[in-house]
Structure formats: structure tokens, C-alpha cells
Amino acid sequence: MYFRHSNAMWNEFPDLVPGALFVGGITADAAVADRIAKFHAIAEERLASSSEGEMPEIQAWRRTFSKMGLKPTQYRCASEALLRRFRQEKSLPQLHPLVDLCNAVSIAFAIPVAVFDLAKISGDLEVRHATGKETYLTFAGETEHPEPREVIFADGADRAHARRWTNRQSGLSAVREDTRSVLIVAEAMHESAGNDAPRLIATLAAELAGAWSVDAKTRVLSRSSPRFDL
Template sequence: MTGAFLMYFQHSSAIWSEHPDLAAGAVFATGIGGDVSVDSRIAKFCALAEARLATSSESEFPEIQAWRRTFSKMGLKPTQYRCASESLLRRFRKERSLPRIHPLIDLCNAISLAFAIPVAVFDVADVTASLEVRHAHGDEDYLTFSGEHENPDANEVIFADAAGRAHARRWTNRQSGLSAVRDTTATVLIVAEAMHASAAADVSELTATVADELAGVWPVITKSATLSPSTPRFDLPL
């Protein structure tokens, strides 16, 4: 995945049509490593989340309510299948901390907490040619973190690559173990998506925040984009 070859990320036209309130942003970064400290940065974002949770529960946040409506629209019970940011906020509210996985994941989880917006991080070394948010055919392969293989339900919203592998199920609910960040990860695609009233502005701010935080930790090369129905494709400079 070097030279002139381009990998790209996009949402299908059907997704944009069915979810006109969608706002999406993406950050490509190369130069990531695991041997760094991000503790002070994590604390800053966790403090923002804690301040919001001191006055209301995550279920009252407009960002979370919008995703709950979206999950209901997709035929999913929103209290059974939660968007990633709601799951993080619930855990943080109960434990006042999050598990440490990898500096990049830990930092992105903290930013997701602060913004209450789902943030997905994919190791592009394990993504084939493209990554598209689309409806599943039902025969895509999804690898769980425990090593089991599943097929998404037909018409389920997934992140799918050109090889027919699902890198996330139920849209912002659960990522795959296949493209999860590891100690060997160097190049990533980070995606943020929201549906609430101020989503466009908030996702733009989140995307800029991610790029700035990465540059403050790693000697990274980054490229960012805000996606829309008129500019749905983000080409990764691989």
C-alpha cells in the first residue's frame, strides 16, 4: 500500500440518502507508535466528560439521543446496541476511568468521551483497497476480538472493505478485531460520525482536535477531511 496506490473511505449514497443529518469527518495519520505517554492529554478530555456527566446522564446528551434514534430507525433496540461513545460514557460514569489499550486508542477514546461522538480507529494495513460505510449483503466476513468469524445481517450498516470484510458491525456499535490498532500499527484511519443538530460543527472541531493531538504526540503526517453527500470520498495518501 505504497506509491501511487490510493485507498479511500466513503459512505454509500444510500447511507447519505437515508440519514440526511449525518456529519462525518476522517483523519489519516502515519507515523504512529506505541511507546509514548498520553496521560495528561487523556486527563484533559476525561475532565470535560466528567463535567458534563455531573449535570446529566449520557442518555440525555443530544449526541447520544441522535444515535439512539438512528439505531431505532435501523431496527435495532438502542439500549441493547449502543453507539461506541455511549458505551464509553456509561463505563466512564460508573468507573471514572477507562481501560488502557494503546496510546492512540486511549487518546481517541478520551476525545470520544469529551465530544460524546463515536470515534473509530482502523489500522489500514489490514484494510483492502477501500473502506465504505454501506448496507451489508450478508456474506461479509467479520472477525470478533475473540477470534470468531461472523456474518452481518443483510442490510445491516457496516464498514466494508473491497475484499468483503466487515471492519465494524451495526455502524458505530462494534469494530472488528481484524483492523484493530496494535503495537505494530503505524498508519491509521480515524473516523468520527454524528447526527445531532450541531453535528457538522462538532465533528469538524473533533476532527481538528484529533489531528492536533496526534501531532503533539507523534511525528505524524496527517490528512483530514469533512465528508458530505457532495464530497463523500476521502482519498488516503498511501
């Protein structure tokens, strides 16, 4: 299995810096509260000096959403949506230790982080434009069909595991109690993304090693090296 962005995506979004991480041995009983707290503190400090919409990481994704023909305040990238909720509620919902940790890292870096249960993905996973025939399962159990040209995470069975790129993940490959192996993807567009995305992936790898005693395989992707073999 491999993960990649299509050539068309690299042509259209040359500023993209994606990082990916593959790890097995995940369980739902890891203690991560202290780890989460330190990243929440970083996010809180950043929000004290500027709103999420003023952060360069979020502004870059807003420009990207506009380029895709989406209203950026109607469809927010995942990190902006999390930061907005965190600013309003001073906390984030507890879902699963891994998801909670990834969400905490995401708001600390203001970079979208997606987590996929690999057992629910068929074949390879590619970020590409939809053809219109793909299926997407919502968390409510409803089936949707992404619009043609919409940016999705698509597998070999034409199932979309995320819609509108970094906006909304699928309920099909969401991390659950029985999840063991995952692919984690972080994508950045801002000016310092070349430094920040690798730092985010390295940070996550270290946190996973500490919380689950696992060694992650990591890769920072580029136009010249777009493929991550799991």
C-alpha cells in the same frame, strides 16, 4: 485507497456529518496521559450535569439505531458505551496510546470515533448496507456474518471492519503494537454536528501532532463530497 459512505447511506441518513483523519508514523510508546486526562475531565464535567443518555449527541444516535431496527439500549453507539463505562468506573481501560486518546476525545465530544489499522484493510473502505456474504472477525477470534441490510464498514475483500455502524469494531483491524498507519473516523448526527464533528477532527489532529510529531490528513465529508482519498 479511499473512504466513503454509500449513496444509499446518505439518502437514508441525511443528517450525518462524518469527519475522517489519515495519519502514519504511529507507535505504541507515546506518552499521552496528560492529554487523556484533560478530555476525561471534560467528560466528567458533562456527566455531572446529565447522564450520557440525555446528551443530544447520544440521543441522535439512539434515534438512528431505532431507525435501523435496533434497540438503542441493547446496541449502543461506541461513544455511549464508553461514557457509560466511564460514569460507572471513573476511568477507561488502557489499550494503546492512540486508542486511549481517541476514546478520551470520543467521550469528551460524546461522538463515536473509530480507529482502523490500514495494514489490515483490503482496497477501499465504505460504510454501506451488508449483503449477508461479508465476514466479521470478533476480538475473540470468531467469524460472524452481518445480517443483510446491517450497516457495516466494508472493505474490498468483503470483510466487515465494524458491525451495526458505530456499535462494534472488528478485531481484525484493531490498533495493535505494530500499527503504523491508521484511518480515524468520527460520525455525528445531532443538530450541531456540522460544528462539532470538524472540531473533533481538528482536535485529534492537533493531539496527534503533539504526541507523535506527525501531520494528519483530514477531511469533513458530505453528501456532495463523500469521498476521502488517503
